[in-house]
Amino acid sequence: MTEASKQPGNCCVPAADQKTGTDTAGRDCIASGDTALEPTAGRGYEPGPKPKPSSGPGSGGFSMTVRKETTGLSIANAAGPDSLFLAPDHDAGEPCCGPPPSPRSGVHERPGYKICRFVEHFIETPAGPVPKVKTDTGFHDFLGTLSARSGLSRNNYKIAPGLYAAGNPDAGSPVLVTANYKLGFDKLRSCLKHTDAWILVIDTRGINVWCAGGKALFSAGEVVREIKRSGLSKVVYHRRLVLPQLAANGVSARDVKRGCGFEVLWGPVRVEDIGAFLENGMKASPEMRRVTFNTAERLVLIPVEVYFLWKPALWAIAAAVLLSGIGPDIFSPAEALRRGAMAAAAFGTGILAGAVATPFLLPWIPGRAFSLKGALAGVVCSVLLLPAFRGELTALEAPALFLVCVAVSSYLAMNFTGSTPFTSPSGVEKEMRISMPLQAGAIAAAIGYWLMAAFK
Amino acid sequence: MDGFRYFEGVATLAMDENACVGCGMCAAVCPHAVMALQNGKARIADKDECMECGACAGNCPTGAVSVTPGVGCAAYIIQTWIRGKNIPLDAKCC
Numbered sequence: 001m002t003e004a005s006k007q008p009g010n011c012c013v014p015a016a017d018q019k020t021g022t023d024t025a026g027r028d029c030i031a032s033g034d035t036a037l038e039p040t041a042g043r044g045y046e047p048g049p050k051p052k053p054s055s056g057p058g059s060g061g062f063s064m065t066v067r068k069e070t071t072g073l074s075i076a077n078a079a080g081p082d083s084l085f086l087a088p089d090h091d092a093g094e095p096c097c098g099p100p101p102s103p104r105s106g107v108h109e110r111p112g113y114k115i116c117r118f119v120e121h122f123i124e125t126p127a128g129p130v131p132k133v134k135t136d137t138g139f140h141d142f143l144g145t146l147s148a149r150s151g152l153s154r155n156n157y158k159i160a161p162g163l164y165a166a167g168n169p170d171a172g173s174p175v176l177v178t179a180n181y182k183l184g185f186d187k188l189r190s191c192l193k194h195t196d197a198w199i200l201v202i203d204t205r206g207i208n209v210w211c212a213g214g215k216a217l218f219s220a221g222e223v224v225r226e227i228k229r230s231g232l233s234k235v236v237y238h239r240r241l242v243l244p245q246l247a248a249n250g251v252s253a254r255d256v257k258r259g260c261g262f263e264v265l266w267g268p269v270r271v272e273d274i275g276a277f278l279e280n281g282m283k284a285s286p287e288m289r290r291v292t293f294n295t296a297e298r299l300v301l302i303p304v305e306v307y308f309l310w311k312p313a314l315w316a317i318a319a320a321v322l323l324s325g326i327g328p329d330i331f332s333p334a335e336a337l338r339r340g341a342m343a344a345a346a347f348g349t350g351i352l353a354g355a356v357a358t359p360f361l362l363p364w365i366p367g368r369a370f371s372l373k374g375a376l377a378g379v380v381c382s383v384l385l386l387p388a389f390r391g392e393l394t395a396l397e398a399p400a401l402f403l404v405c406v407a408v409s410s411y412l413a414m415n416f417t418g419s420t421p422f423t424s425p426s427g428v429e430k431e432m433r434i435s436m437p438l439q440a441g442a443i444a445a446a447i448g449y450w451l452m453a454a455f456k
Numbered sequence: 457m458d459g460f461r462y463f464e465g466v467a468t469l470a471m472d473e474n475a476c477v478g479c480g481m482c483a484a485v486c487p488h489a490v491m492a493l494q495n496g497k498a499r500i501a502d503k504d505e506c507m508e509c510g511a512c513a514g515n516c517p518t519g520a521v522s523v524t525p526g527v528g529c530a531a532y533i534i535q536t537w538i539r540g541k542n543i544p545l546d547a548k549c550c
Contacts, residue, residue, distance in 0.1 A: 214509065214527055248485035248511035249525065266484050284484075291487040293460060363459040411530075418529020420460075421487065424508040425526030427463040429533050 008162030008201065008230075009108075009119045009131025116159065117141075118189065123165050127231030132165040135193045141186050148183050149300055151307025157182045158206030163230040164189075167196035171237045174278060176267070177223060178244060179204040179212050188271050195275060198236065202226050210421075213250030220255030227260045242267040242274075242282065245289060291421040298359050301419050305355040305412070313351065317344045323447065327454035335454070339397075342389055343450065346382065346401035350408025353381035358413040362420075370423070371435035374413020378406035396456060400449035407442035410435060467506035468524040473497055475520035482512035482521050491521070 108122045108129060109115065115131075117140055122129035147153040158180045166189055175198045178188050185201065192199075202222050204212035212218035223241070227233070243251060245266045253264035268277045268288035277284055320343035325336025354374045358365060365373040382405035386398055393401070414435060417423040469490065478496040483489075491512055492501035498521070500506075510525025 213511075214525075245485060245511075246487065248515055249509040250514075252514050253481065254515070254517055269487055286489065289484070289487065290489055368461060368463055415530040418527065418532065420528075422460045422505075422507050423462050423528045424467050424506060425528040425533065426466040426468055426508060426524070428528045428530060430463060430466055432530055432533060 008160050008164050009116055009122065118186070123169075126234040127163070130163050130165050130198075130235070133189045133199070135166060135189050137186050137190050141182075145183055145186065149303055151304045154304060156206060159185055159201060161201045161203035161226055163232060163235065164199040164201060165197075166192040166199055167194075169196040169198050171235065173197050173236065174242055174282070175200055175232065175236060175240070175262075176242050176274065177202060177247070179207065179209045179218055179247075181206050181208045181212075184208050184271070188274070191271050191274050195278060197278075198232070200226060200230065200232060200241070209244045210246040210249070213247045216250055218247045218250040220252045220259060223251060223256050224259035227262060232262075233260075239263060240265055240282075242277075244271070245269050245284070246291075293362075293421055295360070298362060302356055302359050305359065305416060305419065306351065309351060309355065309412075313347065316347050320344055320347065323450060324454075326451060339450075339454075342392070342397070342401060343404065345385065345388075346404045347408055349381050349385045350378055350405040351412065353377040353405065354409035354412030355416070357381065358409065359416055359419075369414075369431040369435065370417050370428075371410045371414040371431055371439070374416075375406050375410040377413065378409030381405060381409065394453050394456060396449045396453035400446040400453065403442040403446035403449070407439045407446070410442075411439050461504065462507075464504045467503055467508055468522075469500060469503055469506045469508065469512075470522050471498065471500050472520045472522075473499065475518045477518055477520075479517060481515045481517070485511040485515050487511070 106115075117138070118133050119131040120134045121132055123132050144153070144157060148157040159182050161180050173196050176188065176192075177200045178185060180201045180203055185199075188199065200223075202212075202218055203226065204217045204222070207215065207217055209218060223243075227241075233239075239262045241256070241262045242265050243253075246269055248266060251264070253266075256262055256264050265282050266284065267282075268274060268284050269291050270288070273284070273288045277288060317340070321336050321340030324339035324343055325331045325333060327335055354377065357377045357380075358370070358374050361377070362373065365376055367373050367376065379402075382402045385405065386393070386401060389401075414428075414432065417428045476497045478493065478498065480493050480498065482491040482498050483493050487509065488502070488505040488507060490500060490502050490506045491498050493499075506523070507528065508523050508525050510523055512521045513519075513523045513525070
């Protein structure tokens with residue numbers, strides 16, 4: 001039963017194989033530390049007794065250390081069969097060496113799975129055990145957020161879809177639906193410190209709510225599928241879901257209703273408002289319904305903008321070095337390095353202007369077209385850069401570097417429209433049709449000046 | 457949106473008031489308060505705020521609201537110029 005192949009709370013993967021897998025539904029199973037692809041076992045396992053708190057530290061009686069040593073294939077291979085039976089936790093006495101043995105495995109530990117750090121324990125429900133999440137985020141989550149925000153793990157930062165619990169929800173508690181991008185999930189659970197709720201995580205392939213909606217991954221079909229798979233209708237008696245408002249570009253509320261009988265209520269745009277929304281009888285104020293784009297919200301986007309430029313930047317620098325070496329001696333390695341460094345600096349300044357300064361200073365840079373804002377930022381930044389090469393630049397080289405900087409900045413600023421919450425695709429296309437020929441012309445002119453300068 | 461306006465007169469948003477049943481769904485899902493309810497009918501209150509996300513049209517029960525939704529990033533639009541409009545939205549763009 002491949003449908004059953006992902007268990008919320010169980011951070012997948014047999015230790016031996018961390019590859020991204022795909023089940024028949026076409027879902028990517030997770031490969032990063034926190035996630036869980038699952039191997040074989042079906043979903044319908046016998047709900048065991050509640051874990052015994054007596055067995056040691058940590059609620060639920062399981063700890064990461066024990067789990068690591070007792071699950072997965074590696075144990076059987078690494079040690080003899082005896083090691084499959086944990087040292088008893090009552091009469092162990094003084095160990096001959098090393099620290100006392102860890103407590104016995106918890107009842108929710110299963111071969112091939114690893115319980116996620118954000119799971120506190122499991123709640124027994126008519127649909128089986130449901131992981132109860134911690135509402136505090138820790139250093140580990142912080143590192144994960146940093147990694148995703150910087151771009152390193154951004155495209156593979158996900159948790160297993162399914163039903164989770166926050167607080168002590170019962171059959172009448174609200175059901176909050178969200179994407180399986182771990183960054184957003186962490187934010188949601190940290191906003192549920194005083195709330196008892198169910199969290200239904202949809203398989204959006206690790207993409208955040210709004211983008212997943214735009215890509216039709218957060219869709220009515222996917223919501224219906226997860227409701228059926230999780231057995232939600234056995235867990236709650238009501239038939240209401242709270243979806244993030246920003247999922248509305250992908251989810252049709254009436255298709256959800258038609259598909260599984262659950263009514264969709266649109267929650268607030270920002271997850272920070274979820275408490276107020278629930279307290280207010282599931283009604284959003286006009287402020288909760290509107291997106292914002294303040295300085296902090298823009299700043300967090302900058303690292304990803306820059307990170308994804310490393311490849312084109314390397315190509316551009318290689319091209320700049322090659323072009324810089326061309327001269328009366330056909331090719332001069334010394335000139336390639338000297339002039340190439342200046343060209344690379346101009347390119348780097350363009351990146352700084354278009355992908356850092358423009359997003360940061362967006363509301364204060366004049367103009368509506370992002371390409372224009374970027375060009376202006378490029379002008380200012382190149383005026384700051386060029387004096388650094390005073391004495392080295394000829395009358396043909398200076399304008400070349402200026403044009404490179406302005407064109408690169410203009411293009412990157414234009415590309416930032418995809419990260420903003422207010423630009424329409426029709427508008428972006430309109431400005432691209434005007435500005436891209438200008439950007440290309442500026443680059444062509446810069447190359448011309450740069451080549452001519454070598455022969456002067 | 458506070459402090460931010462994009463181009464005027466470009467959004468593809470349109471409204472057929474005769475088809476509107478006044479359910480208010482479009483106003484509830486719009487992240488820019490483009491739609492407003494007046495006398496039991498929805499109307500476009502500020503068309504130039506529309507970012508064409510498609511939430512209103514996708515949730516309108518009678519098809520009274522229409523818009524051509526899309527992803528507003530340059531890299532994706534260049535792809536549509538090269539490979540045509542119906543290319544899959546992959547993780548490359550955003």
